[in-house]
Amino acid sequence: MPQTIAFTKGHGTGNDFVLLPDPDGELELTDDQVAVLCDRRFGIGADGILRVVRSAAIDEGRDAVTAGAEWFMDYRNADGSKAEMCGNGIRVFARYLADGGWATIDETPLLIGTRAGVKSVTRSELGFEADLGTWRVDPAEVLVRARGLGVPRPGLGIDVGNPHIVVAISNADELEALDLTVRPQLQPDPPRGANIEFVVPSDPLVREGVGSIRMRVFERGVGETLSCGTGVAAAALAVRHWAGQAAPDRWTVEVPGGTLGVRMQRVRGDLHVLLSGPASLVYSGEVALA
Structure with a gap:
């Protein structure tokens, strides 16, 4: 039997994502599975996948745990490849955590682990603001x-x-x-x-x-x-x-x-x-x- 998983569709200025809740890091997606989920004719349709996983539950999240980021944004492009960071995605990710009661963002900045390091997100007049760090x-x-x-x-x-x-x-x-x-x-x-x-x-x-x-x-x-x-x-x-x-x-x-x-x-x-x-x-x- 095919595995059935929950998802949420979100976007930031039309840059759209499929969010997959996987707090304990139990979901292992192949590149092909990501590509099918993102396919706009045969799947849900999106520019990428945001797997919502606790930093402690993913090997790439070790530094994020040390920095105090409970959650890690496991971002995959539409072709299944891993990406370091996504500026629209991290705002959608923060919105998902806040709306679902997974994290709070109103009193202090929300720290989120990414492959480009830990980023902080706050609310802003336009919605959410992410500190992308140095360049x-x-x-x-x-x-x-x-x-x-x-x-x-x-x-x-x-x-x-x-x-x-x-x-x-x-x-x-x-x-x-x-x-x-x-x-x-x-x-x-x-x-x-x-x-x-x-x-x-x-x-x-x-x-x-x-x-x-x-x-x-x-x-x-x-x-x-x-x-x-x-x-x-x-x-x-x-x-x-x-x-x-x-x-x-x-x-x-x-x-x-x-x-x-x-x-x-x-x-x-x-x-x-x-x-x-x-x-x-x-x-x-x-x-x-x-």
Whole structure:
């Protein structure tokens, strides 16, 4: 008999996930099972799986236990591959824990273990805000080829716990003309792959001290998605990097699925990037594993 498991469908600005409660770490999913669950014709349909597991019940959660994070976000891309982090997913994960009474988030930040380290989530005006930690700019130039782009463009590497390549686009028409049904080609191709963001600045770029950009993204292991939380943060950081020292520390980023907020602030002496936005739980049910 096929195993039947409970699930909840959720999303953050259209970046959607299947959440699987597995507090004691008893569920072992193959890549194929993840892919079927995420399939939009033969499964539930999602950009990825969020397994809700206690940090103590998963080998990758040992450091999270030490840091005081009871829960670990075991994130898998739609093709079954493991990913380090997901900015939209962690907000949905926090919403699931809070709404289900698994954890509290109102009095103190909620600590969540990920493969990119322990992240803290709080409530915010936009819904929830996740501290993604520090970031790293890769000075090595990557050449990006994409269908509909015309000529190859240079991309900037930004690592916010997972790898990104950000490409500047000159105008909105060029952004809309991109065909992201085909994976853009990177030269050189990063060994772990990368999410690829295409951004266009608003006009004006900065209004009342807040920067504004638009973005589309191709996520590794998934394809084009309506939103990518860590990609939104990487895009804002890249434009801030290009703009120079006068660039603001607060940004709004428009993606096909909505609008997200990004800000930079000092945390114990280090400059962190924080991502804020909505998190929605759509429905719950049961599904038989293939």
